[in-house]
Amino acid sequence: MKRLRALVFVAFALPVFAADPLPSWNDGAAKRSVVDFLAKVTKAGSPLFVPSAERIAVFDNDGTLWAEQPFYFQLAFALDRVRALAPEHPEWKDKEPFASLLKGDVKAALAGGEPAIFQVVMATHSGMTTDEFEQIVKEWIATARHPKFKRRFTELVYQPMFELLAYLRANSFKTFIVSGGGIEFMRAFAEKVYGIPPEQVIGSSGKHKFELRDGKPVLVKLAEIDFIDDKEGKPVAINKFIGRRPILAFGNSDGDLQMLQWTAAGKGARFMGLVHHTDTEREWAYDRKSSVGRLDKALDEATLRGWTVVSMKNDWRRIFPFDNQR
């Protein structure tokens, strides 16, 4: 009886996260900075306590929650769509960047830089209704495979960031994605993959037209940019969609710098983090000179201001859910 009582006591004395809430993080400064921040803002009576309603956390997606090499996954989607739509577009055979793409020469197709990418994205992300687009993305994401890992793209998510999202939500945080990626592309899988509902996914967007088709209302995706959610666009989008300043922000590139600055400039306790891609073996290593996810100015500012820089190689025991723990 005494033993039973002792057991009951132990059970109730355990905090909410009795086990390590971040098992895929190595013990070290990065992990400690996260745990310390959470403890400070959630402890009732602490001078840095933050009420639940104001516990807003924002995360970039590409390179922060899932991988982004050898190119952004949404571009892989667009390239697959060009191939799928080619029979309806005989004119693409003689028109760049489509002609090179259809010959299988992605490099030549993308040599046209941003205007070429813009053409590919617009040709594959407009002209259908929002419901149709959602269906197309869902089918693609369920079947398409990453060129190097030969796994579904949604398997290339970072296990340590998963754990961080869950840890934050268990502490009454609302977790948002604030990404340069397409808002409707991400929403098609973010709830299932990250547990982040569509209304907490913010991204770049095209314009839409409301129409009645045979009396039934539809929203048609137009071939016109509405908003680019990158760099200065990120704090603008945070203000527009969330309407209050996050207390935690995580990114991995210069595109996230302004979001981190905006988060840092609020009163009280703040957490700013960068994922630094330093693992050639399990993932990729790139920063100042990469064309995808360049991390240069933000790395300098993080060092200067003491933001948390997470080295994937040193700070993460496991990167992808399918990795063995080290």
Place this chain on the structure above:
Amino acid sequence: MKRLRALVFVAFALPVFAADPLPSWNDGAAKRSVVDFLAKVTKAGSPLFVPSAERIAVFDNDGTLWAEQPFYFQLAFALDRVRALAPEHPEWKDKEPFASLLKGDVKAALAGGEPAIFQVVMATHSGMTTDEFEQIVKEWIATARHPKFKRRFTELVYQPMFELLAYLRANSFKTFIVSGGGIEFMRAFAEKVYGIPPEQVIGSSGKHKFELRDGKPVLVKLAEIDFIDDKEGKPVAINKFIGRRPILAFGNSDGDLQMLQWTAAGKGARFMGLVHHTDTEREWAYDRKSSVGRLDKALDEATLRGWTVVSMKNDWRRIFPFDNQR
């Protein structure tokens, strides 16, 4: 002991809302339609059951959650701001619509129609940072008085809609505002007044510019429209901000028609409601011919499709929180 057990039993047998969740609604078809809808979508195992994550409810603000006569309250704010800012703008003395306004002739000032209103709104809603604007609205809303009722504007909210918002939230709904009003104007008080957090307030917006001022990031409000959240704009905004279709929508004017159509077009159980201003005694009576909150086409469509039309006079026992119950 038997009596105690009986009491305990009764206490536990009570449903979550033992008392009437909508005490300011008269018994009748409108109230019944709300209660029946909630029962259908929340009953586990029912063929019309909707999981919590998809329980999205959208509400117009002006004329639906609070009053909108003799003119939209945000316009009252803009007029007060013109008066407050006049000393910094000597040129307004000779420039319409400002000149008439400053002479106290609101009618003459607004005779210029939408372009005049646009000028007044832009002059008073731009040129400052988002933080500064929030402070200005908070100070105004705490002190300004309605011209007829001589009460603070936030007292002119509809008690029955308050009860409906609470009833929905108690049933795991997420409640959103989707209004033609200014998004930052509403966010300055919506959480305190309606219990609706900023990230669930959607409205019309201006553009913003991210700037570093002495190293400190700010968002400056520009004198440029970003988005008008009215008519066809409402489903577009719902798609952009929420990313899933509401199952309940409430409005009061033709500006809400497309939002109601968009809600109605989804699968499964749906609730579409209109507040009909029919009470000359306690509030106002207006519909097809009103310049503010015109209700004409949407009233026809509601009748045709069997949407719920709430008569303020007949369906509401109490309109404002300060009214006596009838």
